Amino acid sequence: MMDTLSASLKDALKKLAGKAVVDRAAVDELVKNLQRALLSSDVNVKLVMELSKAIRTRSLDEELPKKYQCPGTCPSHCLPGTGETGLCYGRSKT
Secondary structure, three states: OHHHHHHHHHHHHHHHHOOOEOOHHHHHHHHHHHHHHHHHOOOOHHHHHHHHHHHHHHHHHOOOOHHHOOOOOOOOEEOOOOOOOOOEEEOOOO
């Protein structure tokens, strides 16, 4: 059972890592995949829902640390040290 859970969690995170922008839809997809994996492994429903809420809050509502924020007008978040060279990733502003 732990092997299945481990594989499911890795797959969910791998899908997120493959996204160019981590927006609300990507976070919702991640949470849904995590919920499915955890519930199929008999994790307590209340714990799964608390984890889901925490993931949504931290990923969508909290500000990124200053070192990950763009110094200029980049539409998303730049890789640290790239400034405005266009090497951006992260949450969209929408």
